[in-house]
Amino acid sequence: MRESMEFDVVIVGAGPAGLATAIRLKQLDADLNVCVLEKGSEVGAHILSGAVLEPRALNELLPDWQALGAPLNTPVTQDRVYLLKEGEIGKQIPHGLLPRSLKNDGNYVISLGNLCRWLGQQAEQLGVDVFPGFAVAEVLYHEDGSVKGVATGDMGVSAKGQQLATYTEGMELHATYTVFSEGCRGHLGKQLIDKFDLAQGCDAQHYAIGIKELWQIDPEKHEPGLVLHGSGWPLEEASGGFFLYHGDNHQVAVGLIVDLNYQNPWLSPYEEFQRMKHHPLFKQYLDGAERISYGARAITKGGWNALPSMTMPGALIIGCDAGTLNVAKIKGTHTAMKSGMLAAEAIHSVRAEPASKLEQTFADLFDQSWLKEELFGSRNFAPAMHKFGSFWGGAYNFIEQNLLGGKSPFTLHDDTPDYAQMQTIDQFTKIRYPKPDGKLSFDRLSSVFLSNTNHEEDQPCHLVLADESIPTGSNLSDYAEPAQRYCPAGVYEIVEGDEGPKFVINAQNCVHCKTCDIKDPAQNITWVTPEGTGGPNYPNM
Amino acid sequence: MKILVGVKRVIDYNVKVRVKSDNSDVDLSNTKMAINPFCEIAVEEAIRLKEAGIADEVIAVSVGSNASQEQLRTALALGADRAILVETEGVVEPLNVAKALAQIMAQESPDLVILGKQSIDSDNNQVGQMLAALTQRPQGTFASKVSIADGSVSVTREIDGGLRTVKLTMPAIVTTDLRLNEPRFAKLPDIMKAKKKPLDTTTFEQLGVTPKQHIQLDKVEAPAARQGGIKVSSVDELIEKLKDEAKVI
Ligand SMILES: Cc1cc2nc3c(=O)[nH]c(=O)nc-3n(C[C@H](O)[C@H](O)[C@H](O)COP(=O)(O)OP(=O)(O)OC[C@H]3O[C@@H](n4cnc5c(N)ncnc54)[C@H](O)[C@@H]3O)c2cc1C
């Protein structure tokens, strides 16, 4: 029998959603027993975002955040949006023509990891038990099928599944309510959505992969608060867009977001990003500068049309684990936080009135909130891009977001899951990416090095294949095993040996982005939690 | 028997160290910090002695900033009974740490002091030896095995070319090497309990120690980036390059 502990509320994942839930719960009732479990070695270690923060939810949660020392140091001073062409800066879209949703007046350039570190401290000061270094591996159910709590993974198990000298059995955490806030493609969230059929009647969920680097640049070229966005070159066979944010300490965050509904199996989001940095728009800042961090994370971007029901008996699923990101703004932090605050309010009110139902209470709170209004208003943004392409989709979005204020009379749908979009190699010519120059562009391994990623080597592989023959079978013949290209950390390799091709999984390099779980055309790879503390150690991402 | 263990807050071993752009120091802003691995081994050894019924109290001590409480709480979660923080901002030099520990030894009268052989940030490898000198007590450094019998402690030391076992009368000072043990994982209920265990804070001043600065940090530089390899086409070319370019033959 595993040991167990009892709590009023257990929260899985210390991202903005989970931490906002914890803080709101303690604000509403200081006597509640609340704990937050986080798989990273510390709060913030696994957080990777842009990020431009819209402070709306934070203003509501902790109105005196400034006095409390929240790390919002850089207000956005300038917004520029570009349509890139190869080799030239191309067109800057005049500020007046931007969709309202892409303007950032009143927002801040932040490190979301650091905001989460700070939120974690605020939660602890309110009496929340925050436990970093514990990966939640399993959902526990009552006999009636409702959620009973969760269990952390065992530690000290060898690759072959044997108990090592350091073996420590996982713990059960039982709670009246369990809140799942694992972020994009949570491995438990995925099971819950399936088990409780939460996505019934929704469009297929859509995803993107975001790859990001942090650079220390020449102070002379640094303009704190300058925010650049855009699309165009180098992405030709996928939709997506780039960002470059000037934060504090003479650092810039540069990244590329690639929609995972691309069709060409030769496409490599990682290499698209590397070659992008050679464009004069980026080069002007990065030339001679030092790259100090690297990482990647998937983004849930189906929005309103794909948003599952967020409650089930005994539990809620919130933030990007459910899919509360606003694609029109490319922002998910304020919405994730708001969803957590609503979850806390629902739990609090159901505890006060046991006759009421969590499902209905949450649904009512959600319906009356700005979160609902915001997500509903941007519901056509991504499907329009998918349906009409970047140009006409952009025009559509301009009209809808500016002239109609998101209130168009109809809804567009895109119901093909991203993995099913992948076409076979015979329909494409191979994409030849330029070799990295070691100054602006780099290979995968030297990049992963900068993510401070580590996993205890002797443990079961946390990337589980349902069928071991697929990677060297149909995935190889039909798609030239695309995992070699979409994984931003070089985890997957096809190695030619005497006995033919072999599929190698370098699991210790995994940065927990979840792309393989999403994009494998055979849906054969399942990401499960490795031993707690394993994964990246992002400093300021 | 009472055991005192030293615990230092250092940059996590998984994190790549980066130098500040003005070369004044390494950049520790928002990087993951952790208990020094050799100190963790010291804590583990002390707890094992307690579990074996040999020790009855384990006290963890740290000299460092207020944030070091986090590492002391880790030691408490692993099984230490109480903790003492000698709180100080700024750089802590080995001699100042040793002097503070000597004072705590005088107050607590432990039978055994277990410290890491060095901390992975500055790699000084000095505190244990200095403490032994200051307190005039025997030392067993680089321990890969510790056993206690009849009021003395046998320490197997890792030395160049082999092992040497020394027998020390207690109170004694032991510093740990990597192979001494494999530290355990802290468990959730123990982390909760650790929050309630006593953690006292003191200062150099209260201990009667005046910290002195003996070392001045002039400059920190990252090691030169490794040059990529090249292919040579013949043995002659190789010899020529080794002679003229690398100048090694
Ligand atoms: C490249 C990129 C750029 C972005 N830019 C912006 C931007 O500019 N503005 C903006 O508002 N948003 C931006 N976003 C989106 C934003 O980062 C997310 O919407 C937000 O982080 C979602 O918060 P969350 O709390 O739901 O999940 P997350 O932030 O993903 O946090 C989830 C946490 O749960 C932990 N966890 C997961 N599973 C488990 C488990 N089983 N056990 C224990 N712990 C677990 C994770 O380690 C993580 O710490 C961007 C995202 C990316 C990838």
Ligand code: SF4
């Ligand atoms: S193995 Fe999967 S989750 Fe890990 S980095 Fe690669 S694509 Fe991301």
